[in-house]
Amino acid sequence: MTILGIETSCDETAAAVIQDGQKILSNVVSSSVELHQKTGGIIPETAAREQSRCLIPVIKESLTRAKITSQQISALAVTTGPGLIGSLLVGVETAKTLASVWRKPIVPINHLQAHLYANWLTPNQEKPKFPALGLVVSGGHTDLVLMKDHSKIKWLGGTRDDAAGECFDKCARLLGLGYPGGPAIAAAAAKFKEQRIKNKVKLPRPMKHEDNFDFSFSGLKTAVLNEVKKLKEAKQFKEVNLNQLADEIQEAITDVLVTKTKKAAEKYDVKAVVLAGGVMANLRLREKFELTIFNSQLFSPAPALCTDNATFIAARAFFNYHPVPWQKIQADSSLEIEEVIKS
Numbered sequence: 001m002t003i004l005g006i007e008t009s010c011d012e013t014a015a016a017v018i019q020d021g022q023k024i025l026s027n028v029v030s031s032s033v034e035l036h037q038k039t040g041g042i043i044p045e046t047a048a049r050e051q052s053r054c055l056i057p058v059i060k061e062s063l064t065r066a067k068i069t070s071q072q073i074s075a076l077a078v079t080t081g082p083g084l085i086g087s088l089l090v091g092v093e094t095a096k097t098l099a100s101v102w103r104k105p106i107v108p109i110n111h112l113q114a115h116l117y118a119n120w121l122t123p124n125q126e127k128p129k130f131p132a133l134g135l136v137v138s139g140g141h142t143d144l145v146l147m148k149d150h151s152k153i154k155w156l157g158g159t160r161d162d163a164a165g166e167c168f169d170k171c172a173r174l175l176g177l178g179y180p181g182g183p184a185i186a187a188a189a190a191k192f193k194e195q196r197i198k199n200k201v202k203l204p205r206p207m208k209h210e211d212n213f214d215f216s217f218s219g220l221k222t223a224v225l226n227e228v229k230k231l232k233e234a235k236q237f238k239e240v241n242l243n244q245l246a247d248e249i250q251e252a253i254t255d256v257l258v259t260k261t262k263k264a265a266e267k268y269d270v271k272a273v274v275l276a277g278g279v280m281a282n283l284r285l286r287e288k289f290e291l292t293i294f295n296s297q298l299f300s301p302a303p304a305l306c307t308d309n310a311t312f313i314a315a316r317a318f319f320n321y322h323p324v325p326w327q328k329i330q331a332d333s334s335l336e337i338e339e340v341i342k343s
């Protein structure tokens with residue numbers, strides 16, 4: 001089965017062609033990140049305008065690279081939410097039009113659930129077994145879920161305020177680093193040389209030891225704001241101090257994520273731990289997970305498949321194949337990772 005995936009939930013415009021939920025025949029991502037770098041964050045209208053300009057060429061390119069025609073596609077899959085409503089509408093309405101004109105089935109896809117399916121894009125390799133624990137760490141979400149099977153996804157906990165990626169992005173802005181903040185903080189942290197600094201800043205690890213599966217990152221951001229103020233007052237807002245602070249931000253966020261994920265994996269005695277979302281592109285986070293002993297198999301996607309793209313949208317559609325008449329498909333900006341099944 002060959003599925004064309006379409007993804008426009010945030011600032012990316014993406015299309016991919018995936019065979020049997022695993023083999024990537026093409027993966028095209030056009031990002032408007034350069035436009036957002038100028039403003040230091042995403043302006044929803046700018047993102048949606050860029051997506052309406054790029055989506056058709058991106059879809060065409062994905063078919064060309066996959067060396068297939070629209071007639072050879074078995075179905076379409078499109079992100080219906082969560083995300084920016086203007087951006088979602090561009091993808092959803094385009095996909096519905098194509099499904100109707102091409103007379104193909106179309107599968108609505110929850111972006112958060114789909115992130116996890118980057119771990120199924122591994123042809124000829126063992127797939128995660130159920131029950132599995134899923135961690136989705138993205139720009140807008142931090143969620144722990146129990147996957148009983150492909151269709152039963154139960155929410156265990158998540159952030160009470162800022163998401164992990166959002167914390168990276170906001171802290172990067174406080175430090176005067178670029179957008180997106182995650183890669184900028186990781187790059188500054190990599191430059192940090194411990195021996196060159198006397199008073200190292202120590203940040204809190206919010207909710208790390210609490211007996212639940214929730215997270216909270218806004219206090220961490222406030223602590224960083226206070227440290228930045230202190231450094232500025234002491235005329236110590238210099239590269240070496242910023243790099244140490246970046247390193248400590250990365251350590252604090254990753255500590256909490258790993259500790260809580262391990263706790264949940266043990267409590268639910270899962271067979272697999274499935275990691276996903278843009279923040280999983282962080283090399284230090286990946287390293288910490290690899291160094292942690294789990295009683296279950298650990299899966300993390302290649303870094304390039306962690307951030308938003310359409311490969312995992314199509315993969316999710318294959319493994320949980322529920323086409324819907326195109327007339328019934330609607331964008332829903334506030335979709336949750338655990339969906340209430342509508343009868």
Ligand code: KG4
Nearest residue numbers: 138139140165180182278279281282307308
């Ligand atoms: O999943 P994603 O691409 O988009 C959403 O669905 O939100 O995640 C984007 C988030 C951003 O907050 C970005 O700063 C973060 O992922 N991110 C990273 C890294 N690469 C992307 N965070 C930490 N380290 C990275 N290397």
Ligand code: ZN
Nearest residue numbers: 115138278308
């Ligand atoms: Zn995402």
